[in-house]
Amino acid sequence: MLVLEDVHKVYGKGKDKKVEALKGINLKVEKGEIFGVVGFSGAGKSTLIRCVNLLERPTSGKVLINDVNLLELSPKELRKERRKIGMIFQQYNLLHSKTIFKNVAMPLILEGRPKAEIRKKVTELLTFVGLEDRMDHYPEQLSGGQKQRVGIARALATDPDILLCDEATSALDPNTTEAVLDLLRKVRDELGITILMITHEMNVIRDVCDKVAVIEHGKIVEQGPVIDVFTEPKTKIARSFIRTVLNDKIPASVRKLIDESSKENPHGIYRILFKGASTSTPLISNTAKKFDVDLNVLHGMVTELQGIPFGNLIVEFKGPKEEMDKAIQYINDHNALIKEVDQDGI
Incomplete structure (x- = not known):
């Protein structure tokens, strides 16, 4: 060990060096x-x-x-x-x-x-x-x-x-x-x-x-x-x-198009992280069916870390705010980590 x-x-020696x-x-x-x-x-x-x-x-x-x-x-x-x-x-x-x-x-x-x-x-x-x-x-x-x-x-x-x-x-x-x-x-x-x-x-x-x-x-x-x-x-x-x-930063031009197309309805861009068994669950599909929200996948990848599957999705949510909140909570409750992405893609 x-x-x-x-x-x-x-x-060096001396305070300034x-x-x-x-x-x-x-x-x-x-x-x-x-x-x-x-x-x-x-x-x-x-x-x-x-x-x-x-x-x-x-x-x-x-x-x-x-x-x-x-x-x-x-x-x-x-x-x-x-x-x-x-x-x-x-x-x-x-x-x-x-x-x-x-x-x-x-x-x-x-x-x-x-x-x-x-x-x-x-x-x-x-x-x-x-x-x-x-x-x-x-x-x-x-x-x-x-x-x-x-x-x-x-x-x-x-x-x-x-x-x-x-x-x-x-x-x-x-x-x-x-x-x-x-x-x-x-x-x-x-x-x-x-x-x-x-x-x-x-x-x-x-x-x-x-x-x-x-x-x-x-x-x-x-x-x-x-x-x-x-x-x-x-x-x-x-x-x-x-x-x-991961190379998942959203280009500024794409971000601009999303913002312009979503002026009338509430929207947000979220990162969803999956690991282990949750990577094989159709969580996005189930969310779209269950709630009145449109989901637009902007980036997606699955890799492996220490033998464990790891998925990373960048998804645009669009719809009534109360439905978006329910959809986000639903994803959180199903062994996935979801966080809103800021303007820098973080």
Whole structure:
């Protein structure tokens, strides 16, 4: 288990030169979880992940791995604990003059492991990531996705308990990203390794993470299970990230046409969120039949979060106000979340 308690990181000295990169970070990543931290550039994501293995030493706070506070260890003890933490980088960080075999073997070579043990371990790891036929190649002979697979194999060489991923997919195309995320799931499911993932891509959070934290200006402003944050985001920044995945903002021209066509009758635009079994219920159809309202679906999608179906609809309601109120209450009573959408589509 990984726990960060009130972690601060301040750069520079003197009152006017200080930069607070992290401002009291509190996170708990349970064993076997894939935990994502999402934020814009400059939010403090990379500083946070580098504080976990003390590549950046926190100014204050605690970094606990299996109840051991890394900040209290001697240099020798810290080196030993760091073997339990693997790291995957955005730009792969491979040695271009070494073969793929040597790149993966490097952590074991530095530890002085026997050659036979190294060959056995590296062969197993390259087979695990699907590159057993590339061990004698060099990095420039591989695609970006293959290089990242090498990086994952190298990070697994010391049998870590925790794997840190710093924007591990941001340099990859969508298909390659999906393949790398599948591999990270395999790492978690088959090897039982806990993964902390830093990213600015909400689709990565959606596709692979169990929990997510949103970081802004060095602070965690929202966190929780992915499905809860997606269905009921509490902060503006979380909603903006989710929108990059849902892509459901109503164009201004469409909004204008709706407003002009609805001047005579009360109307409203609502977001309806379904999860689990409610996604298969004909709730919109039943609502239109039961009440004197017209329903115009402006956007609709169904996706999956943590294996749970999740539906998102943007619907225009039009009709007598009392009928609209009854229809909204009916939807609320049938395991769906409904909220009016404002002019910004939120």
